Amino acid sequence: MIIDGYFFNTLCNISFYTTFVPLGAALYNYKYIGKPLKPIFLFVITAIVVEVITGILNWMGLNNFFLFHLFTIAEFSLFSLFYFNFFKRYFNSSWILIGIFIFMCIAFFDYKVNGLESMDDFSVSIECVILVLYSLFLFYYVFQKLIFERLTEEPVFWINSSVLLYFAGNLLLFVFSNDLLKTDIKKHLLLWGIIHSFCNMVFNLFLTIGFWKTRTR
């Protein structure tokens, strides 16, 4: 159990500190960040602020689940804006904006059902599925239209890969999070430490590369 706790804490700490890496890359390359990547920059700041507040509330022994409810809405909206900004150059993508509104309704429904005392597993699962679909569609579109000559040099490629990896990787964890919390909280924390921390680290690494590639474009 001690090993589990230590393991969980270590992974969570490393995962938390990696959040600052994309922020550093974004600040360093701020003048190169175009409009499509601005929502991602805002997301990175939001994620750090939420992580810090969550940590403080946790330290104070207070329930911090309400923050996840708000963060999910912000996260979905900012990533949707990123896809909206990208796709609007090629076709009318206002359906993504409508998607944000629909998702807000889903999040409100989730709040009504689950309340603020538990994880928003329903809305997070929906968020994961939608963002994974957006990400796959972006790959399909780029692949079909051959928009970029050197795909791996494009920030959009790295940001999109990070979205696909993070949300697909955490999908099962988010879907079963409330069940795990109710049945076995230690198992939940262990899984959170393994899956979420790993995905988060790779996610932050890809975001960092994405922000860095804005300079070399």
Added chain:
Amino acid sequence: MENKNTIDSSLIIIATMGILFLVFFIIFIVVVYQKRMLASKTELVNSEKEHQKQLLDASLDIAEKERQKIAVNVHDEVGLNLSILKINLNKLVNSKEKEVADGIMGTSYALIDDSLEIIRGIYNDILPKTLITLGLVAAIRVLAREINMSGAAEVGIHCTDEILISDKNMELQLHRLIKEVLNNTLRHAKPSFIEINIKNVENVLIVAILHNGMGITTNRIKELAGRSKGLGLKSIFTRIGLLNAQIEFSIEDASRAMVVLKCPLA
């Protein structure tokens, strides 16, 4: 009972690993195939550029040959007549007898008429008068009549549709193309009978040339065009390219062959 209700964490980890593997695989496939598709697209663009260059080279060659042909005609025919005229004028200055002077004058008038006829011929060759005044179908009818009169083959022409080509340059190119196809057919297929059908199908000009000479297929003719040093076939394919048209050569049966030209008019 409680164990059955709890979710197997190792199953979640394995399933997540499977999903992550799939995600990395998708990213890998996208990167690799995008590169391949881009390479093939670049190859296609390069081959298109090469084709355009060949078309341009061929059209420059054709233009150069046309200039040479005009220069030779002017030099050999008109130039010779003018030289004789000059000699005649000198003779006229020195001649004192009226009968001799009249003879020189008569020869000179004949030479002037001949020169005018040659110049008219050159002009007509470059810009057929019928084509300018009456349009493509009438110009092809004139062409058919000329072939009939020469006795090279019996040419029949059928056109019930109205063919209106507003772009005069396009009309001229089409006329030259059809002329070249007929010329090649007469020279190589050696038919005794040619039937030309002209149609306008949804603003696409279709010229079908049916003959009873030796037939050839499109693939074979393209092969010959690639090897041939002559300008005939090259000029056909250059004009096809310029007009954004299509040409198909086919052998219908032992005694019938067909050339079909399709050209969008708008």
